[in-house]
Amino acid sequence: MLDNPLPKVGVSACLLGQPVRYDGGHKRDTFIMGPLSEHLEFISICPETGIGLGVPRPTIRLMGNIEHPRLVGTADTSMDVTDKMEAYAEQQSRQLNNLCGYILKKDSPSCGMERVKVFNASGKNPARKGSGIFARILMQNNPLLPVEEEGRLNDVVLRENFINRIYVLQRWHRLLWNGINAASLIEFHTVHKYLVMAHSQASYQRLGRLLSDLSHRDLELLSQDYIAELMHTLKRRVTRQRHVNVLQHIMGYLKKSIDSDDKAELSGAIASYRRGETPLIVPITLLRHYFRRHHDAYMERQIYLWPHPDKLGLRNSI
Numbered sequence: 001m002l003d004n005p006l007p008k009v010g011v012s013a014c015l016l017g018q019p020v021r022y023d024g025g026h027k028r029d030t031f032i033m034g035p036l037s038e039h040l041e042f043i044s045i046c047p048e049t050g051i052g053l054g055v056p057r058p059t060i061r062l063m064g065n066i067e068h069p070r071l072v073g074t075a076d077t078s079m080d081v082t083d084k085m086e087a088y089a090e091q092q093s094r095q096l097n098n099l100c101g102y103i104l105k106k107d108s109p110s111c112g113m114e115r116v117k118v119f120n121a122s123g124k125n126p127a128r129k130g131s132g133i134f135a136r137i138l139m140q141n142n143p144l145l146p147v148e149e150e151g152r153l154n155d156v157v158l159r160e161n162f163i164n165r166i167y168v169l170q171r172w173h174r175l176l177w178n179g180i181n182a183a184s185l186i187e188f189h190t191v192h193k194y195l196v197m198a199h200s201q202a203s204y205q206r207l208g209r210l211l212s213d214l215s216h217r218d219l220e221l222l223s224q225d226y227i228a229e230l231m232h233t234l235k236r237r238v239t240r241q242r243h244v245n246v247l248q249h250i251m252g253y254l255k256k257s258i259d260s261d262d263k264a265e266l267s268g269a270i271a272s273y274r275r276g277e278t279p280l281i282v283p284i285t286l287l288r289h290y291f292r293r294h295h296d297a298y299m300e301r302q303i304y305l306w307p308h309p310d311k312l313g314l315r316n317s318i
């Protein structure tokens with residue numbers, strides 16, 4: 001599973017430029033096919049062609065009960081592919097348990113993550129309250145999996161958050177692959193400290209309490225609770241102020257090693273970030289610079305300072 005160091009991420013095939021849409025077209029996404037493609041291994045899936053629908057094909061849509069809509073032909077509602085799609089989604093989503101993330105095509109009755117139109121029984125009055133059938137089952141069967149739609153990834157904060165979670169899940173898979181034990185679980189928790197604190201200090205404390213006494217505990221069950229809470233916490237949007245709090249905490253580790261000029265420079269960079277004048281990468285780069293000059297084994301392991309490849313440029317715009 002981990003021979004290849006790139007995290008595996010499922011992607012709706014049309015976003016990768018594959019001509020699998022109902023009209024033979026695609027929806028190639030420039031961010032996915034640009035920077036992301038160099039750092040992730042894409043697993044391309046088109047659920048509609050996966051269940052045997054051709055290209056081109058009649059369009060389909062969600063219809064009926066909002067909670068349990070059917071997936072039927074737009075022009076011919078007797079064409080009902082719900083059961084086929086559910087069976088396909090069950091089979092695929094269980095096979096894909098080594099994925100670290102998934103990018104879905106928005107608005108699709110098969111792939112859409114949320115706000116997909118569900119038409120009433122007469123085929124009218126669409127309510128944007130549904131999820132694509134494939135997407136719903138994928139998310140139900142893989143609750144830890146970071147899932148986003150390509151449209152939401154235009155939001156730079158959500159984008160950075162999503163990529164962070166992909167790399168966290170990859171490290172978790174590696175931990176399980178190597179055989180989890182009390183020491184490795186505590187080390188995992190330790191290196192993620194500031195990343196978690198940026199999302200929620202209370203969650204960091206709850207996670208710490210979960211690991212506070214590992215003797216006589218079922219490590220497998222406990223680690224499931226741990227990763228569920230962690231992945232849930234990391235979904236929370238991080239505000240600029242929360243980043244500032246974490247940056248100041250981290251700066252505290254340098255108080256005995258850098259002089260007053262360097263402290264002023266670092267404080268200035270954090271203040272400038274807080275005012276929205278510079279992106280997060282500026283104070284982060286300064287902190288890394290000082291930790292290179294003044295080694296600190298604890299801080300050098302903190303994922304918060306190196307959460308994903310710099311080349312992605314994700315912290316250049318938040």
Ligand code: SF4
Pocket residue numbers: 012013014015020021022045046047048049105108110111
């Ligand atoms: S949205 Fe999903 S089902 Fe539709 S063409 Fe793209 S990959 Fe296929």
